[in-house]
Amino acid sequence: MSSIPVPQTAKRPRTGPSSISAPSAAAGPSRLREPGTRAASASRVGGLASSMGASTRSATAAAAASTTAASRRAGATVPRAPMGNATNRTVTSARTVVSAKPGLTGAGKPVSSVRRTVSSASSANGIDVEPSRMDAMESRLSSMQELFDLERQKTEEKWNKERTERLAQEEKVRQLEEDLLEQRKLASSRQEEIKRRRTLADDELLQLNAKHAREKRMLEEELDRERQTVSALKSTLSQQSTSHLTMESTNSALRAQVTVLQTEVEQLKAKIASMEGDVQAAKEYSLHLETELREAESLRRKLHNEVQELRGNIRVFARVRPTTQNDANNGAEALATIRFPNEREATQIEILAAGESATGTVTMKNHLFTFDRIFQPSATQADVFEEIAHLTQSVLDGYNTSIFAYGQTGSGKTHTLEGAPTSITSADPSSDDGAGLIPRAVQMLWSTAESLKDKGWKYDFEGQMLEIYLDNINDLLGKAEVDKGKHEIKHDKGRTTVSDTVVVPLETPAEVFKLLEKAKRRRQVAATLMNERSSRSHSVFMLRVRGTNATTMEACDAVLSLVDLAGSERLANSGSGADPVRLKEAQSINKSLSSLSDVISALGQNKGANHVPYRNSTLTWLLKNSLGGNSKTLMLLALSPMAAHLNESLCSLRFATKVNSTTIGTAKAVKTITA
Numbered sequence: 001m002s003s004i005p006v007p008q009t010a011k012r013p014r015t016g017p018s019s020i021s022a023p024s025a026a027a028g029p030s031r032l033r034e035p036g037t038r039a040a041s042a043s044r045v046g047g048l049a050s051s052m053g054a055s056t057r058s059a060t061a062a063a064a065a066s067t068t069a070a071s072r073r074a075g076a077t078v079p080r081a082p083m084g085n086a087t088n089r090t091v092t093s094a095r096t097v098v099s100a101k102p103g104l105t106g107a108g109k110p111v112s113s114v115r116r117t118v119s120s121a122s123s124a125n126g127i128d129v130e131p132s133r134m135d136a137m138e139s140r141l142s143s144m145q146e147l148f149d150l151e152r153q154k155t156e157e158k159w160n161k162e163r164t165e166r167l168a169q170e171e172k173v174r175q176l177e178e179d180l181l182e183q184r185k186l187a188s189s190r191q192e193e194i195k196r197r198r199t200l201a202d203d204e205l206l207q208l209n210a211k212h213a214r215e216k217r218m219l220e221e222e223l224d225r226e227r228q229t230v231s232a233l234k235s236t237l238s239q240q241s242t243s244h245l246t247m248e249s250t251n252s253a254l255r256a257q258v259t260v261l262q263t264e265v266e267q268l269k270a271k272i273a274s275m276e277g278d279v280q281a282a283k284e285y286s287l288h289l290e291t292e293l294r295e296a297e298s299l300r301r302k303l304h305n306e307v308q309e310l311r312g313n314i315r316v317f318a319r320v321r322p323t324t325q326n327d328a329n330n331g332a333e334a335l336a337t338i339r340f341p342n343e344r345e346a347t348q349i350e351i352l353a354a355g356e357s358a359t360g361t362v363t364m365k366n367h368l369f370t371f372d373r374i375f376q377p378s379a380t381q382a383d384v385f386e387e388i389a390h391l392t393q394s395v396l397d398g399y400n401t402s403i404f405a406y407g408q409t410g411s412g413k414t415h416t417l418e419g420a421p422t423s424i425t426s427a428d429p430s431s432d433d434g435a436g437l438i439p440r441a442v443q444m445l446w447s448t449a450e451s452l453k454d455k456g457w458k459y460d461f462e463g464q465m466l467e468i469y470l471d472n473i474n475d476l477l478g479k480a481e482v483d484k485g486k487h488e489i490k491h492d493k494g495r496t497t498v499s500d501t502v503v504v505p506l507e508t509p510a511e512v513f514k515l516l517e518k519a520k521r522r523r524q525v526a527a528t529l530m531n532e533r534s535s536r537s538h539s540v541f542m543l544r545v546r547g548t549n550a551t552t553m554e555a556c557d558a559v560l561s562l563v564d565l566a567g568s569e570r571l572a573n574s575g576s577g578a579d580p581v582r583l584k585e586a587q588s589i590n591k592s593l594s595s596l597s598d599v600i601s602a603l604g605q606n607k608g609a610n611h612v613p614y615r616n617s618t619l620t621w622l623l624k625n626s627l628g629g630n631s632k633t634l635m636l637l638a639l640s641p642m643a644a645h646l647n648e649s650l651c652s653l654r655f656a657t658k659v660n661s662t663t664i665g666t667a668k669a670v671k672t673i674t675a
């Protein structure tokens with residue numbers, strides 16, 4: 001058996017004619033008819049054919065022999081046909097049959113037709129073929145045919161299987177080739193990646209090496225330094241060990257000294273303890289003396305007050321203000337020479353100023369003035385209030401009380417009465433250092449009234465705020481911003497009323513502060529050369545206090561008048577020279593102030609018996625009931641410490657001395673028994 005060669009390509013050239021036609025049913029791809037394949041088939045078929053051919057040849061030879069024999073026996077003349085030709089034709093026919101398709105002859109005829117062909121050929125050749133032989137041949141042919149078919153079928157199946165396998169292998173090979181290609185690509189990209197990473201790693205390695213070298217260098221340097229430090233420390237240590245030894249010896253010497261000193265300390269402690277006992281005793285004695293002194297001081301004040309009351313209840317306080325920024329702004333920086341000789345009593349003030357001798361020679365001389373109380377520039381608002389608290393409180397006892405702030409412009413009148421600009425509305429004047437006399441007095445009156453409730457007293461307060469400008473009254477609490485009305489002052493049974501003015505009932509100190517604030521806004525303030533907010537009018541705050549006592553059936557009715565007088569400077573100093581309005585203002589102020597002086601003088605001279613010129617000015621007429629025998633009056637003189645204001649200060653001091661020397665009788669409380 002020859003092996004079946006693996007088909008190489010489908011395009012191999014065909015060699016030789018096809019001797020075996022592929023079965024039509026399994027025509028399949030043309031490759032099946034390839035020469036190699038056909039050759040193999042032919043060799044296999046050839047094998048069969050040779051075996052079959054041998055029998056055919058023997059059959060043909062037998063047939064030819066029998067034909068020849070039959071012819072010879074019949075004696076008949078048989079057309080001589082070339083033996084060879086006949087034999088050839090028979091063989092060819094047989095060959096044709098062998099090469100035919102199963103069931104078909106070489107011309108595509110069935111086996112039965114072969115028989116016919118053979119028999120016709122035999123008869124044509126005059127050969128008589130025995131039917132049995134024919135049958136045998138036929139059956140042999142048929143079995144050969146079957147064998148052939150079987151063989152061919154097997155071959156075809158094998159071919160198909162091989163072809164399928166070959167296709168699968170081809171496919172596999174192709175897949176493998178693709179995979180290989182893929183793998184190659186992958187390998188190449190990986191190689192690239194490896195190359196890249198290697199480059200990176202090389203760079204990194206280089207950097208690390210450099211860093212390592214750097215760090216190594218630094219560490220080496222550090223090590224060197226440490227070595228130096230260690231050696232320095234070693235030498236220090238050795239020095240210190242030496243000094244330690246020295247110190248230890250010193251220490252033991254000192255310890256010995258300490259022991260001696262401790263003994264001394266113990267002795268001193270004992271001494272101190274005994275001295276502390278002495279100090280404690282001295283302190284107690286000092287406290288005792290202080291208490292005695294306080295009591296003596298309060299007794300002195302009481303007696304002083306009694307003397308004042310006996311003198312006629314007009315008292316004069318003077319207060320020298322400290323220097324202010326305004327003084328520097330106004331170019332008046334030089335201080336006047338002012339001394340306070342009797343510091344403990346605080347009743348004297350001495351001013352060095354030019355004075356004229358009897359011969360008319362002007363020389364510098366000391367001018368000494370004595371008043372009830374002098375406040376130095378360092379005095380606080382609380383210090384001033386402490387001195388007048390008793391006086392203001394007497395309004396609750398039914399005394400008409402008035403406090404006049406007198407002095408030239410800018411001397412500190414408003415500051416003393418109202419306080420620093422923000423203090424007038426202070427919720428708690430006692431905790432506001434800048435609060436002036438008015439807020440402090442109001443606060444005190446309300447709290448005293450509250451404490452007097454326990455004794456059966458109930459008080460009603462009402463307030464009024466008036467301004468006297470150019471001798472006219474302006475109601476500072478009226479509806480109109482500027483009061484243009486005419487007001488009439490009436491005095492009836494010791495009570496003063498002003499027509500068409502607002503009197504506000506007051507429940508709390510806060511209401512009073514509100515009222516004062518409103519009045520302050522309305523107050524006419526005009527600029528002068530001496531003070532940028534100089535008041536060119538008198539302002540009068542009147543607080544009427546009415547009390548009733550349900551227990552004692554007493555009643556009282558009194559007015560506390562707090563008067564901020566307009567600047568007292570003389571015409572020449574008021575800066576009013578060229579301005580007719582300012583001139584008129586200054587004349588009016590001077591007139592009212594001299595009227596006040598006249599009234600006080602008259603009260604002093606006449607003891608209230610004769611005519612007192614109250615009507616000479618609106619100011620004195622308004623305050624008639626607060627200036628007289630039944631009232632307590634305090635003139636609070638405000639003084640500037642500046643040399644530039646020295647002459648005005650002297651004028652004020654002389655005016656105050658005049659007032660102070662006046663005795664206007666003893667005050668009487670306005671009290672009635674209601675029952």
Ligand SMILES: Nc1ncnc2c1ncn2[C@@H]1O[C@H](COP(=O)(O)OP(=O)(O)OP(=O)(O)O)[C@@H](O)[C@H]1O
Pocket residue numbers: 320321322324326407408409410411412413414415416420531533534535565566567638
């Ligand atoms: N005792 C004081 N402590 C601190 N500053 C003061 C004192 N007295 C007055 N001053 C300041 O001096 C300036 C003038 O004071 P103030 O306005 O009270 O003067 P005045 O006499 O009321 O002036 P005028 O007559 O123009 O109303 C103000 O700036 C005031 O704050």
